[in-house]
Every structure is written in structure tokens, then in C-alpha cells.
Amino acid sequence: xxxxxxxxxxxxxxxxxxxxxxxxxxxxxxxxxxxxxxxxxxxxxxxxxxxxxxxxxxxxxxxxxxxxxxxxxxxxxxxxxxxxxxxxxxxxxxxxxxxxxxxxxxxxxxxxxxxxxxxxxxxxxxxxxxxxxxxxxxxxxxxxxxxxxxxxxxxxxxxxxxxxxxxxxxxxxxxxxxxxxxxxxxxxx
Numbered sequence: 584x585x586x587x588x589x590x591x592x593x594x595x596x597x598x599x600x601x602x603x604x605x606x607x608x609x610x611x612x613x614x615x616x617x618x619x620x621x622x623x624x625x626x627x628x629x630x631x632x633x634x635x636x637x638x639x640x641x642x643x644x645x646x647x648x649x650x651x652x653x654x655x656x657x658x659x660x661x662x663x664x665x666x667x668x669x670x671x672x673x674x675x676x677x678x679x680x681x682x683x684x685x686x687x688x689x690x691x692x693x694x695x696x697x698x699x700x701x702x703x704x705x706x707x708x709x710x711x712x713x714x715x716x717x718x719x720x721x722x723x724x725x726x727x728x729x730x731x732x733x734x735x736x737x738x739x740x741x742x743x744x745x746x747x748x749x750x751x752x753x754x755x756x757x758x759x760x761x762x763x764x765x766x767x768x769x770x771x772x
Contacts, residue, residue, distance in 0.1 A: 605721070614750065689708050
């Protein structure tokens with residue numbers, strides 16, 4: 584299975600706006616249908632009035648979005664996402680959440696833990712405490728999404744296409760199929 588992860592939005596509180604949505608998205612594409620999916624997507628895109636190498640979801644019409652969703656469903660693609668309205672999350676609330684997350688990393692450490700483990704967890708807690716709020720929110724949502732997506736995808740493919748569980752390929756940046764190494768079969772990421 585091939586797993587694509589991307590984000591949209593700035594993950595910052597809006598200035599003068601009532602809402603500002605950001606999201607993280609995963610697509611889990613069966614390896615057995617990826618080439619056909621990319622080919623059919625390019626043919627679909629070629630029929631749209633505005634054709635661009637990188638397709639922005641926010642620029643798709645409702646009909647175009649429905650066409651893409653139907654194509655993904657036809658090829659057994661799993662799509663999962665988390666969206667957040669940053670207008671609903673004040674900086675002070677995010678700061679407190681970061682503080683609690685950092686504290687949770689070290690709260691159960693005892694002298695029985697290896698010194699290297701203790702040091703690593705203290706270092707990780709410090710990284711969380713000093714992380715910029717937009718990056719922290721995006722990272723937190725991405726990790727949460729990956730864990731949920733793996734649970735969903737493993738259960739889904741175990742029942743429908745067990746062979747897909749033999750290989751996980753990750754792509755952390757969305758690129759058009761025409762620029763993807765697997766599209767030309769000249770390499771793997």
C-alpha cells in the first residue's frame with residue numbers, strides 16, 4: 584500500500600476572520616491499482632477547464648470533487664483527514680496543551696529506566712515546549728491521523744487485500760502523478 588500525507592492551511596489563528604480551517608490528509612492507495620488510478624486521474628484532470636500540474640482541492644468545483652471521490656472509491660483508496668478551525672483555539676490554550684503533552688512524556692519515569700531513555704524523553708519534552716504553536720498543532724494532528732489511518736488501513740486491507748500489507752510506502756508531500764517516481768517506474772521513495 585502507498586500512503587500519501589499532505590496538509591493544507593497555515594495552522595495559525597486568523598487575524599480578522601471568524602474561521603480559518605487547516606487540515607492534514609492521508610490517502611492510502613493500493614499498490615495494485617496505483618498506476619491505473621494515476622492514469623485515470625490525469626485523464627479526468629485533462630477534461631477540466633483549468634489544468635495545473637498541482638491540483639489544489641480548494642480550487643475544485645463540487646462536481647470535480649465528486650468525480651475525484653468516485654475515482655478514489657473505484658480504486659479502493661482510503662482517505663482520512665483531520666480538520667481544525669484555528670479561530671477556536673487561542674494561543675494560551677495551545678500553550679497549556681503543549682505543556683501537558685511535554686509533562687506527560689516524563690511523568691512516569693523512574694530510576695529503573697535507562698539513562699539514555701530518560702535523557703531522550705526529557706529532550707523530546709523540551710522540543711515540544713519550545714515548538715511554535717502552528718507547527719505543534721500540525722504535528723499533533725498529523726501523528727494522531729497517522730495512527731488512526733494505520734488502524735483503519737490494516738483492518739481494511741487484512742479483510743480485502745491482505746497482500747497489500749506486505750509493503751508500506753510513505754510519501755509525505757503531495758505531488759502530481761506525472762512527477763512521481765512510481766509513475767515512470769524509475770524509482771521508489
